[in-house]
Amino acid sequence: MRRLRAFGRFWWDFVVGDDWRAALGVVLAIGATAALAAAGVDAWWLLPIAVALVLYISLRREVARSG
Amino acid sequence: MTAVFLVASAFLASAVEFVEALTIVLAAGITRGWRSSLAGLGAATVALGAIVAVLGPALTYIPISALRLVVGGILLAFGLQWLRKAILRAAGFKPLHDEAAIFAREAEEARTAGDEQRAGLDWYGFTLSFKGVLLEGLEVAFIVITFGGTQGNVGLAALGAGIALALVAVVGVVVRGPLTRVPENTMKFAVGAMLTTFGIFWATEGAGARWPGEDASLPAVLVFVVVLASAAVALLKRRRVVFA
Numbered sequence: 008m009r010r011l012r013a014f015g016r017f018w019w020d021f022v023v024g025d026d027w028r029a030a031l032g033v034v035l036a037i038g039a040t041a042a043l044a045a046a047g048v049d050a051w052w053l054l055p056i057a058v059a060l061v062l063y064i065s066l067r068r069e070v071a072r073s074g
Numbered sequence: 075m076t077a078v079f080l081v082a083s084a085f086l087a088s089a090v091e092f093v094e095a096l097t098i099v100l101a102a103g104i105t106r107g108w109r110s111s112l113a114g115l116g117a118a119t120v121a122l123g124a125i126v127a128v129l130g131p132a133l134t135y136i137p138i139s140a141l142r143l144v145v146g147g148i149l150l151a152f153g154l155q156w157l158r159k160a161i162l163r164a165a166g167f168k169p170l171h172d173e174a175a176i177f178a179r180e181a182e183e184a185r186t187a188g189d190e191q192r193a194g195l196d197w198y199g200f201t202l203s204f205k206g207v208l209l210e211g212l213e214v215a216f217i218v219i220t221f222g223g224t225q226g227n228v229g230l231a232a233l234g235a236g237i238a239l240a241l242v243a244v245v246g247v248v249v250r251g252p253l254t255r256v257p258e259n260t261m262k263f264a265v266g267a268m269l270t271t272f273g274i275f276w277a278t279e280g281a282g283a284r285w286p287g288e289d290a291s292l293p294a295v296l297v298f299v300v301v302l303a304s305a306a307v308a309l310l311k312r313r314r315v316v317f318a
Contacts, residue, residue, distance in 0.1 A: 022148055024155040033150045037277050044282030051283045054274045059302055065158055073167050
């Protein structure tokens with residue numbers, strides 16, 4: 008059980024890292040792109056905008072935290 | 075064009091990780107003996123090669139759109155981590171990676187560790203080297219598998235990683251010390267930008283949207299990411315000066 012938890016923790020740190028909100032933002036943006044594509048909207052522009060937004064929020068949090 | 079990006083991304087990401095792995099191998103080799111350290115390096119390299127050889131071809135059985143969606147999403151989350159840290163380091167909000175300090179710390183820990191012999195090897199030196207190379211190398215294996223698998227060319231991505239390995243190994247033998255003069259943060263910034271670019275590109279395609287101009291839009295996405303990240307560095311630097 009401990010090894011399984013360590014394995015899960017390794018992958019979490021590896022992909023998500025120390026800002027899970029950024030990873031959640033990425034997932035939501037991809038979901039929205041898929042939903043728009045299914046509705047016939049070619050939303051290629053959505054992810055770049057979402058990345059800019061996620062990066063801005065994530066950096067702002069980190070800078071505020073570092074004082 | 076994507077082939078060039080593929081090799082360049084695998085090369086840069088691998089070089090960064092191999093520089094870090096070299097520091098650990100050197101610390102183990104100098105303090106615990108080269109035989110155990112090099113045995114650990116060899117065992118980890120074989121394990122990483124097996125991971126790429128097994129998982130790389132396995133990805134070709136997954137439908138390309140599903141693969142691009144999942145891999146794109148993971149690369150985007152993963153790439154944004156690299157990019158965020160590189161931006162914070164470049165702007166002075168996070169300390170730069172110091173290979174000399176890491177080497178000194180690892181060497182000190184290795185010097186004070188107890189003696190245990192297994193299979194004729196100094197076990198501490200072997201495991202330190204093995205774990206270090208395996209953990210640093212897993213990111214390389216991940217990038218080679220995902221980049222190569224999504225582009226249908228694991229071999230090309232592995233080539234980029236192989237060139238980086240050879241280059242770092244040769245420089246490591248010549249220098250016989252941690253590679254402190256490698257511009258690690260600049261390389262990490264470039265890798266973060268490339269991972270984020272591929273992540274945006276593939277996740278968008280995997281989600282069912284189509285890029286104007288198809289593959290030709292990839293350089294435009296890269297330019298967008300680089301401009302965005304550079305602007306973030308400039309703004310954060312200015313903020314640091316204003317609040318200093």
